[in-house]
Every structure is written in C-alpha cells, then in structure tokens.
Amino acid sequence: MSTEKLIGAVRSAARERFPMPLNGIHGIAHWERVHENGIYLSKHSGGDVLVIRLFAYLHDCCRESDGSDLEHGLRAAQ
Secondary structure, eight states, X not given: XXXXXXXXHHHHHHHHHXXXXXXXTTSHHHHHXXXXXXXXXXXXXXXXXXXXXXXXXXXXXXXXXXXXXXTXXXXXXX
C-alpha cells in the first residue's frame, strides 16, 4: 500500500471512530492543522514524517470530550 493510500485509510478510519462532531474543536480541521504543522516542523527537526502524519489523524480520534479527557491518547493508541 502506498503512503498516500495508508494515510487516506487512517484518516477515514479516524473519522468513522470519532464520537463527536467532525466539525468540532478537535475534529477534522484540527487534525489537518496538526498535519500541516507537523510536516513543517519535521523539516526543521528531522522527525519521521510518516509517524507525524499518522499522529495528526489518530491523536484525537478517540476523544470523548472537547474538555478534559486525559485518557484519549491511551484509547487512540490501543
């Protein structure tokens, strides 16, 4: 599978899993900003672009609240 197909599949899976409004604070627009900023920062830090891109779409996909949700990262990792 190509990288772009992988990212597309992950983005789709994250959308399907996301329990809150996709246009909310931690929704798709936020994920796209994290993606864009992560790629920019990787050029200056040497970060792994694939990891950064995957993180952008997965980091909030299991969030249950736009407020305090300390376990959302753990749920996403699982």
